[in-house]
Amino acid sequence: MKRAKRIYILLGVLAVVCVAAFAVMHYQEQQELIQNTDEIILEVDSSTVQSLSWTYDGESLAFHKDGAWLYDGDEAFPVDEEKINNLLEPFQAFGAAFIIHDVTDFAQYGLDDPTCTIDLATEDASYEIQLGDYSTMDAQRYVSIGDGNVYLVQEDPLDTFDVELSDLIANDETPxxxxxxSIQFTGSDxxxxxxQEDSGYSYCADDVYFKEQDGTYLPLDxxxxxxxxxxxxxLSPTDYVTYNAGEEDLATYGLDDPELTVAVTYTPETDEDGKEAAEPVVFTISVSRDPDERSAAEDAQSTEEDDADITAYARIGESKIIYQITGTQYKELMAASYDDLRHQEVFYADFADVTGLDITLEDAAYTITSQGAGDSRAFSYDGEEIEIDDLRDALEALTASSFTGEAPTEKEEISLTVHLDSEDYPEIRIQLYRYDGEQCLAVVDGEPVSLVSRSSVVDLIEAVNAIVL
Structure with a gap:
């Protein structure tokens, strides 16, 4: 009995050894079918392709060419031709690193249920490219092109085909x-x-943009x-809410009557043919909040609002694409009033052009003179050379907290007549008046301009006293 039992055990061991030997022989046979190659396995001229479709992750997209590329699901969708060509580009010379001949078990390469199937067709032929598993050991993708072989390819098509429809839209460009x-702002302001360069409209030589108003030109920063x-x-908008906007859509998104339209006239560096451009073009963008939010915001007492609470939209030119923009982008675009773009500083000339100052403080008058020119200019008071840095910094720090045309009613704190090395603007008079406990009123050349921090006026007074006392 024991002897029979031993025989059964030996027979079992022999069976296992035979199975293992067969598996090893089969593995070696499979190994022998794998060969290195630098073969181009597919060549398709992208300009001849008439249709392209693919299925990946349960989603399918399909396009066809009728002069231009069109989306099968909606021919109104503006297809980005360059992006379609990028999808086709790998198949112009699709090469393999390894070839596995006469495959009988496609499942071991993930090709019984492909990760992605790509179909493309020319007038003369059609092609199906199946993408299987990704070999992490080789860092390559298993691919079938329907010829009975499996290929390992270094250039993984899934790198480009892992896209959604929104990735293939021809978005409007912001140049x-x-x-x-010129710039035309149309809205509440x-x-x-x-x-205009070298205009003579400003005492700041860097000023080249001016608001045109009743025949006068007001400098902007x-x-x-x-x-x-x-x-x-x-801005480069990409988050579209519709790509085929009609009148109803424009009203839905508040762009039938935009809050702001900006039209910039400029000369591009090159024209559409890549040649140096000579003629100016006009770029237009319209911006608006969601109509319900817009109405509520107009009725609200406070203008402080978190960017995340703003829903806003933009449209470029007459494009049918409407984009949703962020609250931050909306605020930045809407900051286009004269007060937003004018100089925020009370004194905005280059201090290197200052030749002297006449200062009135507490009914006493002081005069600061200079010798030399530009940044090497030396300043003096009462015949002695002085350090001007603190006074310069305090003067340049006078910045508007808000703009106003309100006339002064309180006491003058300090006034300065700043003399400049300029034929058009030889001097500027700045007067600073009490306004309330936190602010002072700045008047420039007799015109009320802005409210400034009282603390910055105190700093200016202290800088003057440090020189004259």
């Missing part, structure tokens, strides 16, 4: 503004801005205007 001629235009350029 870099080269050689701006409608006005035109012109670009070049840095603020440039920053505003840069904000439009960097």
């Amino acid at each position: 870099d503004f080269n050689q701006v001629t 409608s006005y035109q801005v012109i670009y 070049t840095a603020l205007v440039t920053s505003y235009l840069s904000g439009i350029t960097s």
Whole structure:
């Protein structure tokens, strides 16, 4: 009995050994079918492709070409031709790193249920590319093109085909503004801005943008205007809410009557053909809040609002695409009034152009003179050379907390007549009056301009006293 039991055990061991040997032989046979290759397994000229579709992660997208690429699901969808060409580009010369011949078990490569199936067709032929598992050991994808073989490819098509429909829209572009001629703002504060170098309209040599008003030109802060235009350029909207807007859609998103429309006239560096542009073009963007929010905001007493609580939309030119923009972007675009873009400083000339100051403080008059020119200019008071840095910093720190045309009614705290090395603007008179416990009123050349922090006026007075006392 024991002997028979041993025989059964030995027979079992032998069976296991035979199965293992067969598996090893089968594995070696499979190994022998794998070969290195640098073969181009598919060549399809992308310009000849007439249709393209793919299924990935349970979602399918399909496009066809009729002069231009069209989305099968809705031909009104604005397809980005360049992005479709990017999808087709790998198949112009689709190469493999390894080839597995005469495959009988596609499941071991994930090709019985492909991760992604890509179909493309020309007038003469059609192709199906199946993407299987990703070999982490080789860092390559298993691919079938229907010829009975399996390939390992280094350039994984899934890198480009892992996209949604929204990724393939031809979004409107926001340009870099080269050689701006004018800006037209239309909204609650409608006005035109012109670009003019060496205009003589401002005592700041850097000023090139001016608000045109009743035949006069009011200087704007070049840095603020440039920053505003840069904000439009960097907007690059992509989060569309509709790509085929009609009149009803425009009303739904408040763009039938925008809160603000900005039209920038500029000369691009190159035209559509890539040649140096000579003719100016006009870029237009319209902005509005959700109509219900807009009505509520107009009725609200407070203007303070979290950006996350704002729902806003933008439209470029006459495009049928309407984009949702963030609350931050909305606020930045809406900050386009004259007060938003004008100089915030009471004194905004280059201090290197200051030749002297006449100061009145507590009914006493003081005169500061200078010798030299520009940044090397030396200042003196009462015949002695002085350090001007603290006074300069305090003068330049006078910044508007708000703008006003309100006439002064309280005591004058200090006044300065700043003399400049300028034929057009030889001097500027700045008067600072009490307003309340927190602010003072700034008057420039007889015109009320803004409220400024009282603490900054105190700093200016202390800087003057440090020189004259």
